[in-house]
Each structure stands twice: as structure tokens, then as C-alpha cells.
Amino acid sequence: MSLVFVTVGSTRFDSLVEKVCSQELLAVFEKLGYSRLVVQYGKSCAQFTATNSVNFSVSGFDYKSSLDSYYDSAELVISHAGSGSILNALRREKKLVVVSNQSLMDNHQQELAQELADLGVLVQSSVSTLASSLNNINSVTLKKFPPQNSSAVKSLFQNIL
Amino acid sequence: MVVFGSGGHTTEMIQILNGLGVDYFQKISFIYSSQDILSKDAALNSFRHKNSKFILIPRARRVGQSYFSSVFTTINAFMTSVSVLVSTSPDIIICNGPAICVPIVIASYIYRILGLEYSSVVYIESFARVKTLSLTGKLLYRLSDKFVVQWPYFKKTYPRSEYYSYLV
Numbered sequence: 252m253s254l255v256f257v258t259v260g261s262t263r264f265d266s267l268v269e270k271v272c273s274q275e276l277l278a279v280f281e282k283l284g285y286s287r288l289v290v291q292y293g294k295s296c297a298q299f300t301a302t303n304s305v306n307f308s309v310s311g312f313d314y315k316s317s318l319d320s321y322y323d324s325a326e327l328v329i330s331h332a333g334s335g336s337i338l339n340a341l342r343r344e345k346k347l348v349v350v351s352n353q354s355l356m357d358n359h360q361q362e363l364a365q366e367l368a369d370l371g372v373l374v375q376s377s378v379s380t381l382a383s384s385l386n387n388i389n390s391v392t393l394k395k396f397p398p399q400n401s402s403a404v405k406s407l408f409q410n411i412l
Numbered sequence: 413m414v415v416f417g418s419g420g421h422t423t424e425m426i427q428i429l430n431g432l433g434v435d436y437f438q439k440i441s442f443i444y445s446s447q448d449i450l451s452k453d454a455a456l457n458s459f460r461h462k463n464s465k466f467i468l469i470p471r472a473r474r475v476g477q478s479y480f481s482s483v484f485t486t487i488n489a490f491m492t493s494v495s496v497l498v499s500t501s502p503d504i505i506i507c508n509g510p511a512i513c514v515p516i517v518i519a520s521y522i523y524r525i526l527g528l529e530y531s532s533v534v535y536i537e538s539f540a541r542v543k544t545l546s547l548t549g550k551l552l553y554r555l556s557d558k559f560v561v562q563w564p565y566f567k568k569t570y571p572r573s574e575y576y577s578y579l580v
Contacts, residue, residue, distance in 0.1 A: 261418050261450070316453035334540035335420030338427065338580055362542040366563070403576040404431035407560060411504055411532050 254287045255280055256325035258318065260333040263294035264352050266378045271329065272300040272309060279385050281307050289321055327388070329381075332360035337367065341396040347373040348384055372396040413502035413531070416444040416451040417510020424539055425508050426458045427580040440464040441500045445471045445512045467496055469512055490515040501529055508536040509548050521555050536560045537573075539580050545570065 257271050268290060270276055280288060290311035292299045302309045322328065322339045330336035332351045340347040349368070351361040368375035371394040376384035414429065416422050434440075440461050444451045445468075452466050469492050470485065477485070493515040505520060507513035513535070523529040535556035537549045542563045545553070553559055559573050562580065566573045 260420070314450065316450060317457045319457070333420045334538055334580075335423035338420075338423055338539065342427070359542075359544055359546075360540060362544070363540045366542045397578050399427060399431050399580060400577040401431040404428055404579050405433075405436075407536075407558070407574075407576050407579070408432060408436065408504075408534070411534065411558065 252287055253285045254289060254321075254325045255285045255327045255329065256289050256291075256318075256321045257329045258291040258321075258336050259293045259295060259331050260336055261293065261314075263292075264331050264350075265295045265298045266354075267329075267331065267350050267352070267381075268292045268295040268298040270378050270381055272298070272302075275382055276385075277302070277307060277309070279382050283327075283385065283388070285327065289325075291315070291318060291321070332364040334360075334363060337363065337373070341367075341372060342399075344395065346388065346393065348376050348381070348388070349373050350376050350378060350381060353377070367396075370394065370396075413441045413443060413500055413505045413516075415505065415507040415510065415513050415516060416442055416455065417508070417512065418445070418451060420540060421508055421510045421538060422451040422454050424536075424580045425506075426455060428506075428508070428536065430459065431579065434459045434461050437461075437504075438463060441496075441502065442466045443469055443496065443512065443516065445469055445510070467500070469493060469496065469516075471512065486515075490519065493519045497523065497529065497531070502531050504532045504534060506534045506536070507548075507552075509538045509541075509546050511548055513548055514551055517552050517555050532557045534558045534560065536579065537562060537566075539563075 259267060286307055288309045290299055292311050293313055296313060299311045322343050325345055328340040328345045329348045332349050349364045351364055364375050367373050374384055374391060416425060442455055470489050497519050517533050520531045533556045535552050537545060539562045543565050561573045561575055564575045
């Protein structure tokens with residue numbers, strides 16, 4: 252029951268939700284050996300389609316108080332470029348494909364995705380190139396995301412109180 | 413006092429607090445905005461602190477709200493921030509970018525000028541901000557006691573900023 256988890260975060264990402272539910276992408280997921288797709292679609296409910304075939308099931312929801320179990324059990328995470336989703340996937344050492352939302356006015360999110368793609372810890376893609384990024388995913392070797400420096404966190408708070 | 417935002421801000425804040433060790437502070441007040449119950453749930457799911465409470469603050473401006481009505485909602489948010497500061501009198505205010513930080517930090521700054529209360533403000537810019545500060549970051553750059561960024565590119569443009577490798 253190999254799982255792909257797609258998350259759009261707290262707002263919406265119509266074109267991504269529509270894309271991952273398309274026949275084209277479902278065929279790619281199946282070819283890569285996945286059997287289940289779960290989509291956290293936020294406000295993009297109209298773009299979501301649930302399907303259930305013998306080999307592949309697609310389910311989804313708008314929001315849940317915790318997405319931890321999905322991140323934990325996913326083998327592949329496809330996410331919008333929000334820092335929360337990126338961190339949740341990378342901290343669990345999941346294979347991560349980030350799709351930037353070009354329709355956002357303030358496109359600073361792309362900076363983060365680009366920087367992390369340059370570090371080699373995730374794959375950066377777009378809605379139109381997602382299928383080919385996924386087709387190549389097994390030939391890409393991703394680096395390990397550097398761990399949190401908890402002594403740095405502690406030193407930050409020293410001498411304050 | 414820890415100020416939560418939505419989505420990524422909350423994820424980052426939880427990571428930072430976990431890195432610090434949740435018992436680092438004897439007492440924590442978590443501030444969250446009225447449109448963001450998810451943060452409260454996320455915090456409750458992530459850690460339990462023996463002496464913590466959650467305080468709700470109304471949003472200054474919703475996405476898409478008209479400017480005229482946002483004058484009143486901003487005043488309301490500001491007044492709530494002032495009363496929350498008075499009732500909790502925190503030693504330290506930790507915020508990491510959501511807009512609800514702004515009225516809280518401004519209120520604490522006014523208190524400090526008046527000599528009524530002194531809270532240290534630690535601002536930690538979001539991990540998402542690689543080369544440009546958020547609007548909240550720009551507004552609070554001079555009002556924070558410690559202004560922390562999570563990427564090393566800000567030293568030239570914002571000399572007061574401090575960088576400490578991976579915090580999240």
C-alpha cells in the first residue's frame with residue numbers, strides 16, 4: 252500500500268489538485284509502483300476527484316488537525332512550496348517534489364524551493380512539468396536535509412531571560 | 413509568550429520549541445488568531461506543557477476584507493493585544509512572522525517606552541524567507557531585541573540580524 256501524499260497547505264492550489272487527479276498522473280503513479288494517493292486539497296475541493304480502481308485508490312480531504320500520519324506513512328510527498336509542508340516532509344526524510352504556486356502574488360515561496368533544490372534535498376517542479384519530474388524521480392539521488400541544530404536554538408535564547 | 417500564525421509559521425514554531433525543550437520556560441502563553449484553530453490543535457498534538465494556556469486574538473485584517481472595516485478590526489486586535497499583555501506580562505515574546513505579531517510587539521514597545529513593563533522580543537524570521545524579509549519582519553526589525561534569520565544572506569542588508577544555522 253505504497254502512498255503518495257499531496258498537500259496544498261492552508262489555502263488553495265487548483266491547478267495542482269486538478270493535475271494530480273488527472274488520468275495522466277494516475278498512470279505515472281501506478282507505473283512508479285504506488286497504490287494509493289491521498290490529497291489534502293484545502294479550498295480546491297472542486298478540482299479534486301476521488302477514484303477507486305483495483306490497483307489504485309485516490310482519496311482526499313480539505314483539512315485535518317494533524318497531517319502527521321500521512322507524512323509518516325507516505326513514500327513520496329508532493330507539496331506546494333510552503334515552509335511547513337516542506338519541513339514536515341524533509342524532517343521525515345521523505346522523497347519530496349515541490350510545486351510552486353505561480354499564481355501567488357508574493358512569490359517568495361519559490362525562493363525557498365529553489366534554495367533547497369540547489370542544496371539537492373528536494374526536487375523542484377511545476378504543474379506543467381510534474382509528470383516528467385515524477386518519471387525521472389528514481390534516477391535522482393537526493394541529499395539528506397541538514398538536521399536541526401538544537402544547540403543553536405538554545406544559544407539563541409541564552410542571555411535573554 | 414509564543415505567538416502562533418497559520419500553516420508554516422506554526423510548524424516552524426513547534427520545531428523551534430521542541431529543539432529548545434518545551435520545559436525551558438516555566439510558563440507559556442500561546443497566542444493564536446481567531447481564524448486559526450488548526451494552530452492550537454497542532455500545538456496540543458505536538459507537546460504538552462504543564463503550565464501553558466491558549467489565548468485567542470481577533471485578526472486585524474482578513475484576506476480580502478475592505479480597508480474601511482479593517483480600521484475597526486485592527487483597533488479591536490490592538491486593544492485585545494494590549495489587554496493580553498497586561499494580563500500575562502511575559503518576560504519574553506517569541507514571534508516568527510505572522511501578522512498578529514505586529515500589534516503585540518507594538519503594544520509591548522509602547523509599554524516599554526512608558527516604563528510600565530519590559531518584555532524581550534525575539535523575532536525569528538520564517539525559514540521560507542531566504543533573501544527577502546516578510547512585511548512583518550521589516551516592520552518589527554527595529555522593535556525586536558533579537559532579530560533572527562534562518563538563511564545567511566541578510567547580514568549586509570540587515571546588520572542587526574543574527575543567523576544560527578538550522579533552527580527548524
